[in-house]
Amino acid sequence: MRNRAKIRSIAVIGVLLAAAPALAQTRPGPADTAETASEPTQSSLTVGALQIGSAATLAIDGMAISVGPDGITYSYLFKNTGTAELSLMASTAMPELQASADGDETWVLKSNDPENPVGLKVTAAGVAIPTKAEVRAEALGLDRLAEIKAEHLPLIPFGPETDKALAALSPEAADRLAALGIISPRDPAEPKAPPTADWSLNAVLSWRLVLPPGKVTPLVVKFTPVKGQYQIAKGDEEDLDDMKDDLCLKPQVLSTLQARLKSGSAWKVTDMTVSIDGPSDWVDKPALKLSVAKPRAEAIVAFCGMDEKTANRPTILGIAPDDEDEIRIVIFEPEVK
Numbered sequence: 486m487r488n489r490a491k492i493r494s495i496a497v498i499g500v501l502l503a504a505a506p507a508l509a510q511t512r513p514g515p516a517d518t519a520e521t522a523s524e525p526t527q528s529s530l531t532v533g534a535l536q537i538g539s540a541a542t543l544a545i546d547g548m549a550i551s552v553g554p555d556g557i558t559y560s561y562l563f564k565n566t567g568t569a570e571l572s573l574m575a576s577t578a579m580p581e582l583q584a585s586a587d588g589d590e591t592w593v594l595k596s597n598d599p600e601n602p603v604g605l606k607v608t609a610a611g612v613a614i615p616t617k618a619e620v621r622a623e624a625l626g627l628d629r630l631a632e633i634k635a636e637h638l639p640l641i642p643f644g645p646e647t648d649k650a651l652a653a654l655s656p657e658a659a660d661r662l663a664a665l666g667i668i669s670p671r672d673p674a675e676p677k678a679p680p681t682a683d684w685s686l687n688a689v690l691s692w693r694l695v696l697p698p699g700k701v702t703p704l705v706v707k708f709t710p711v712k713g714q715y716q717i718a719k720g721d722e723e724d725l726d727d728m729k730d731d732l733c734l735k736p737q738v739l740s741t742l743q744a745r746l747k748s749g750s751a752w753k754v755t756d757m758t759v760s761i762d763g764p765s766d767w768v769d770k771p772a773l774k775l776s777v778a779k780p781r782a783e784a785i786v787a788f789c790g791m792d793e794k795t796a797n798r799p800t801i802l803g804i805a806p807d808d809e810d811e812i813r814i815v816i817f818e819p820e821v822k
Contacts, residue, residue: 528590530711531811532603533578534762535559535704537694542567543765546701549774550759550805552710552814556604559706561764565696575704575764576691579603580711583685584643592643595709599640600688605708607692616690624684625666632667633684642682652679712757716820719746731813733789738796742785742817751820755780761805761812773805777814785817 537543547562565571579602585591595604600618607614622630622640633640636658639647651659651668659680663670669681696702717724722743729739745752763770777786778800786796789812791803805812 525585525589525591527712527714528592529713529757530580530582530592531758531760532557532580532605532708532710533689534760534810535561535575535577535706535764537563537575537764538573539765539767540567540571540573542569543571543573543696543768545764545768545770547771547774548763549776550761552757552759552775552777554778554780556707556709557759561704561706562701563694563696563704564701565698568698570698571694571696573694573696574691575694576689577605577706579605579688579690581685581687582641582643584682586681592711594641594711597639597641597644597646599686601690602641602688603708603711605690605706607690608705608707609694610702614692614694616692618688618690620686620688622684622686629665629667629684632662632665636662638682640686642684642686647682648679651682654680710757710759712755715754715756716751717746717754718751718820719749722746728787728815731789732787732815733791734787735793738785738787745819752817753820755816755818756813757815758811758813760810762810772807775803775805775812777801777803777816780816781818783819786814787817788812788814 542565544564544566545561546564547560549560551558551560579600582592582602594602596602598604600620601616605616607616620630620640621628622633622642630640636650636654638650641647654662659668659670662668663680667682667684669683671680672678694702694704725734725739725742725746728734734742742752761773763773775788775790777788777791779786779798782799786801788803789809790806791801795802
């Protein structure tokens with residue numbers, strides 16, 4: 486898309502969280518045009534689906550995903566059909582974080598906490614559950630967490646704090662980390678530019694889920710998504726056409742979106758990918774219900790499986806496709822000049 490909105494620290498749909506610490510990779514890389522260099526694409530990152538241990542008496546009575554102005558909420562109804570208490574391990578993976586190789590992508594995170602950059606919280610039957618984090622900083626397929634910590638580098642491999650710490654490395658330390666594949670050496674053509682982080686950060690949050698016998702226990706997982714935001718304007722009609730299959734756009738909706746561009750007006754686009762895998766592969770799962778709250782009445786929400794009868798309502802409903810493990814949800818808002 487030719488017209489990209491400049492990076493905004495937007496952590497949830499339609500809401501600016503000025504008080505929340507936002508971290509973005511904004512250092513541009515080589516580019517063919519000045520616009521590309523100054524306006525990298527703000528991209529989406531996916532939180533992994535919930536995983537849970539197995540038990541013969543575990544059943545899943547319901548699953549739902551709600552996308553709202555304050556984040557994404559996954560809701561599960563776990564039923565213990567047995568006569569004894571169940572204690573099972575559960576986990577979910579944080580999005581993998583890695584610096585953009587050419588500076589054309591950027592990510593805005595809920596916080597700079599490397600263990601939980603999306604502010605994920607878990608409750609069971611309304612009670613908060615503490616989580617434990619397992620973190621790996623991988624370079625060349627090896628965990629280099631210790632080496633990165635030894636140089637007092639932030640674990641998140643992008644953002645102003647990381648750039649500052651990389652720029653402050655001594656030549657000897659930079660050479661040592663480069664030899665391990667942890668960073669790329671300074672570009673001789675740009676001696677003042679900091680090295681580039683080449684590690685990827687992977688974190689998994691886990692917790693113990695206790696299910697009382699003969700009862701249904703609601704489990705709620707809530708977090709702030711990392712999503713893309715950009716603008717499409719006149720001349721980008723083909724980009725909309727490219728989206729139609731991925732979003733299952735109806736011809737009438739596609740025409741409405743394109744008509745605004747042809748008139749010279751633009752759309753502000755919120756684009757995210759959401760994991761829709763069930764928490765287990767060995768137990769029957771009900772259909773996954775989806776709901777997306779509109780940030781404003783004029784917005785257009787699009788995703789495969791949506792109930793067209795709810796398209797003009799404040800909250801759009803739908804059923805996630807059962808043959809996919811991810812679903813793309815896009816919200817178009819009229820751009821106000």
